[in-house]
Amino acid sequence: MIRVTLPAHLRTLAQVDGEVQLQVAGQVTQRAVLDALEERYPMLRGTIRDRARGRRRAFIRFFACEEDLSNEQPDAPLPEAVAAGSEPFMVVGAMAGG
Amino acid sequence: MAGVRVLVGTSKGAFILTADAGRKKWEVSGPHFGGWEVYHLTGSPADPDRLYASQSTGWFGQLIQRSDDGGASWAPAGNDFNYQGEAGTHLWYDGTPRPFEFKRVWHLEPSAADPDVVYAGAEDAALFRSADGGGSWEELPALRQHASAPGWQPGAGGMCLHTIMLDPGDPGRIFTAISAAGAFRSDDGGTSWRPINRGLHSEGIPDEDAEVGHCVHRLARHQARPDVLFMQKHWDVMRSDNAGDSWQEVSGDLPTDFGFTIGVHAHEPDTVFVVPITSDSLHYPPDGKLRVYRSRSGGNEWEPLADGLPQRDCYVNVLRDAMAIDSLDECGVYFGTTGGQVYASADAGDSWAPIVHDLPRVLSVEVQTLP
Numbered sequence: 001m002i003r004v005t006l007p008a009h010l011r012t013l014a015q016v017d018g019e020v021q022l023q024v025a026g027q028v029t030q031r032a033v034l035d036a037l038e039e040r041y042p043m044l045r046g047t048i049r050d051r052a053r054g055r056r057r058a059f060i061r062f063f064a065c066e067e068d069l070s071n072e073q074p075d076a077p078l079p080e081a082v083a084a085g086s087e088p089f090m091v092v093g094a095m096a097g098g
Numbered sequence: 099m100a101g102v103r104v105l106v107g108t109s110k111g112a113f114i115l116t117a118d119a120g121r122k123k124w125e126v127s128g129p130h131f132g133g134w135e136v137y138h139l140t141g142s143p144a145d146p147d148r149l150y151a152s153q154s155t156g157w158f159g160q161l162i163q164r165s166d167d168g169g170a171s172w173a174p175a176g177n178d179f180n181y182q183g184e185a186g187t188h189l190w191y192d193g194t195p196r197p198f199e200f201k202r203v204w205h206l207e208p209s210a211a212d213p214d215v216v217y218a219g220a221e222d223a224a225l226f227r228s229a230d231g232g233g234s235w236e237e238l239p240a241l242r243q244h245a246s247a248p249g250w251q252p253g254a255g256g257m258c259l260h261t262i263m264l265d266p267g268d269p270g271r272i273f274t275a276i277s278a279a280g281a282f283r284s285d286d287g288g289t290s291w292r293p294i295n296r297g298l299h300s301e302g303i304p305d306e307d308a309e310v311g312h313c314v315h316r317l318a319r320h321q322a323r324p325d326v327l328f329m330q331k332h333w334d335v336m337r338s339d340n341a342g343d344s345w346q347e348v349s350g351d352l353p354t355d356f357g358f359t360i361g362v363h364a365h366e367p368d369t370v371f372v373v374p375i376t377s378d379s380l381h382y383p384p385d386g387k388l389r390v391y392r393s394r395s396g397g398n399e400w401e402p403l404a405d406g407l408p409q410r411d412c413y414v415n416v417l418r419d420a421m422a423i424d425s426l427d428e429c430g431v432y433f434g435t436t437g438g439q440v441y442a443s444a445d446a447g448d449s450w451a452p453i454v455h456d457l458p459r460v461l462s463v464e465v466q467t468l469p
Binding site: 045050 | 133134155156157158159160161174177178179180181199200
């Protein structure tokens, strides 16, 4: 299972506590994980990737294994530890404003 | 028992304030969607239990929330606001072309006849319509594709479509207003539009009487007199007696005619309320005194209403969507401030009292009159 952590506002919106666990078929990429996340929690559509172009929203970051993966290609494989479920894929709201 | 439900959108969530017809004792619920900006929260005239809310942040974008039980519970509705066809361009602040791009929904306007029909006014300026209770949205693209649109330029708050007025007696007629393009009218349900800005005069633009380019802040009217419109422009309070074909200034003896909001009494079509703000560079009331001004003559002659409002050291603003008027026999008036106060008057403005003091910055106020 792929582990995904969400910022507090998105956990509230999706009505989840703690990590989300997702089954992802095929190669584990940023796009595949986010597609699976939005499939299971449709209310998150548009909150992480914009609705018009599917691009990461400007104040969203993707972290895993102590790396910033925000600017990786959406179809690039995520780290093995994420694919294996030993490390979470972290969706993070950038520190800005209040 | 008859009562009112005041719907308040703030920079950090939504609040619902309820009272019986006396409008003295209030219950406050919220924050709903805490931490999110709620630009607008409103109810369906056709079903008072049906509410819609525009919820957004810079982090997570736009959501639309819907309630079917008067705000006791909410569920996310659709948030896919795609501009149809070629996006086209408008002018950016520096005068260069910039593609229209969806940013947020400023205003929601439910149909008077069908609770599932609701219009949304967006930034960058565009008009959307949902016929399934906000589940899906379709743009009415003719407005954004108007021949004048490439020359539209944003106001300081963004290029927002902030006012939508529907005509219960004529489903084809829609009024909109865009900052800083001006007011527009459709007589065919949004298939075509024409600017209705004749008579407006704006010193901040090169052609002061241009067909478009005016910073209209808000439109209002009485339902029983649909062709008589009132407008708070950036500067100037205006009136039209012919559905916007032409306008006359009715600022009259106001201490300043800058402001954002304007409203009309529920039972007296010639009674109009504004909240004068010092100037375009001083967004607070003159002399630190918060006063609503009321005209009982459709403009020109205005009286200050100050009983119960702060008359010293008050430097808040009242934004364009932050005043509402109920339709109880003795008409109630409500407004919210950027300082987080919501004031209510149960006697058409003669006296005021705060319902709440310490909310976040108030972005919008609506009121539902409940049976």
